[in-house]
Amino acid sequence: MITATPQRVSRTGQAGAAYVMLWAFLVLNLAIVELMLANPSRPAYNTLVQIGRVFGMHLAFALALQLLLIARLPFLDRRIGMDKLTTWHRWTGFTIFWLVLLHPTFVMLGYARLENASFLSRIPALGKQMPVLLGMIAAGLIGVIAVTSIRAARRRFSYEVWHTIHLLVYTVIVLGVIHQVYEGSAFKTNNFTQAYWWGLWIFAIGALITGRLLLPLVRNLRHRLRVAAVVSEADDVVSVHVTGRNLHKLHARAGQFFLWRFPGHNRWWQVNPWSLSAAPDGHSLRLTAKAIGRTSAGLRQLPVGTRVFAEGPYGAFTAAARTRQDTVLIAGGIGITPIRALFEDETLSGDIVVLYRVRTPADAVLLGELRNLAALRHARLHVLTGRTGPDNQPFSPAGLLALVPDITERDVFVCGPGPMTNEVLRSLKALKVPARQRHAEQFRLAA
Template sequence: MTTATRPQLRLTGQARAAYVLLWAFLLLNLVIVELMLTRPNTPAHNTLTTIGRVLGLHLGFALALQLLLIARLPFLDRRIGLDRLTGWHRWTGFAIFWLVLLHPTFVLLGYSQPGKIPILSEIPTLAKQLPVALGMIAAILIGVIAATSVRAVRKRVPYEAWHTIHLLVYAVIVLGVVHQVYEGSAFKTNNYTQAYWWGLWAFAIGALLTGRVFLPLIRNLRHRMRVAAVVAEAPDVVSVHVTGRDLHKLHARAGQFFLWRFPGHNRWWQVNPWSLSAAPDGHSLRLTAKAIGTTSAGLRDLPVGTRVFAEGPYGAFTATGRTRTDTLLIAGGIGVTPIRALLEDESLDGDIVVLYRVRTPADAVLLGELRNLARLRGARLHLLTGRTVEGNQPFSPENLRGLVPDITERDVYVCGPAAMTNAVLHSLRALRVPARQRHAEVFRLAA
């Protein structure tokens, strides 16, 4: 059968429905917000304070939307993918940052304009009011979170520290709600607008508590996971085998990841996203991690029997998202873990090609397992080694097409360092591989 006549799988309607539902929710609420601004409860002092009020209401809506994006609701995660939702969370976060700067700025300008008072002189006066002071504290915390989210800073901050700093978002939520109770006037036009506004916030907070607290607690009480074995795969790489009760009810799939905690071995706020490095069989789970941070380096010392608290499974980096029969799997470094699991997944049928990028053959973690699986599945495995220099760029468009001539007829899964993943995605776009056939896992996790 030629590549031109290979059958195309039907694109899942669940993912399309999730996108439609999310955009409909966003647009409907934006329309309601704009309508609320047309008839305020109390007139603003002047044009500047009117602009400040408009920005403030949009800031409140953006904060509520942010809660939904970080709630990790299974309905959205399994259809859209936590990584993509977290990407939207990142951009929403920067929108919030600018709204936090502009909202109080216009309010201060509006209050200082009539008496021609210097804007900075208005800050101590307004700060004496408790609701305003709480809003200022929330703004400072948002500034701290935004500063640590800048790529240049993010690369230099350990994941554990970055995640701990991002827990400040919960303090921002509390302070923001209190601030709105006393200062919000745009949504107090009548009982209907108030019911809508607080209903929106109740829904967002309820979704957050459900996805981040209740579901993880229920799942961990049900499954009672513990460490069954710890296996050194390389001097700086270790696999942890986890067992528990009724693990098949987790409905985990190859390519997904969990957020792992080891109570008693690490502090409760130390959590790391690690992919399953083997296709789940309903009886055990396996994660494989490289010693990069404090938590990952400490996995080697985990005692057998250690209690495991896992949130998940998360991610849409699975075979269910395929649109074509044949598949290309691309891994870089320790990013081989979900790729190795996908290669084991029997639902990934058709012709399979695997590209594994490492500096040296000694750096190729789980290479023996990949070779065995490739032999069993009839897949072609290419180990790509050496430094990425001008004469050795395996993921350039030309080299990718040379390795996989029918690449545009395949679904492509890529996981590895950010630079490698970006290079692959850039080449796939240059080769005109449709977006629906490109699948990437880069772990841009929210708090």
């Protein structure tokens, strides 16, 4: 049996250590940037130019931090979780957007005042200087990425289009580094500043290349993944079974997800995050997806034997996060996939209650498997149907208590549409379920 106390100490300690390292990295580097600003290589021409320089230095660091966040470092991912790291990525992205607006604006205002010229007249003049022009191009690309990240705009694009647009961030980084090296006076202050910036960029770019290119290439060459079977689960839901060599060496866990590509069937940039819908057994992996975008809709036509390129496993939504003996698993719609895998995980011992929210019983994907697992594990399975209304609010505080009276004494794992997940988390907070017992997975993926 798995005892609660050792798990709680281990898991909380791991996540806490990861957050401490992340914040320490942030604070330490910001302190170094402030020291460099306090000792510039040459005085600014005026206050406006100095303010622009301050924004520029912080912009350079924010870009490096963004690289580290999208590098998907295993140390952070396995302790904090991809969805929480993506929240950092999102806020860093919008910070970069505002710094990109403020940095050139103040610099141009400063030079306009210095030369007694208009602000707009400085734009073509600076644009004729190649390092500055590269910075302007990078700023424009950041604007495109930021606009498409706004929720209202995001809903208008398929996931594949949105993801392709966000690949522009790599072009931004290249242009930004060139701009800083050739134009940034703060980069050339002294040997220390040059060593710092080169060290930071080498570390960030090295982490990105290792995490997003080298490690996936090595893993896929080692495991040689192929499609073994394609099974229709419903009219708009399909499962893909993947096999390969030595899959136990992937160390994948129930509740985690991979980024899946199918070379030859889809374009290389078309990648989707799909959870494992069955606990990995060392011999095969299974993903289950609903036909939402072009890639997911095309899974039904995947030929057996198709090559598979997978990045991962990612995510901290696993049984290792438990702090209590008993568990509640809550799913909505296709969010059942990681919940179903967790339900099968043998390390998830104790009493288990599963709450599955769907519009109608016909919408309950993998229901037969869930019922078999419930019988095998002596667990309780509640399929919650119907429209949400005054008389049907299963995820309100009162609704959760009615279904699971001892919910405050359990770990709660929830995965589903954003509004449903947020409602469950609000109710758990209202019921005073400790934060360490609340575990949620939301696919807010970075590029």
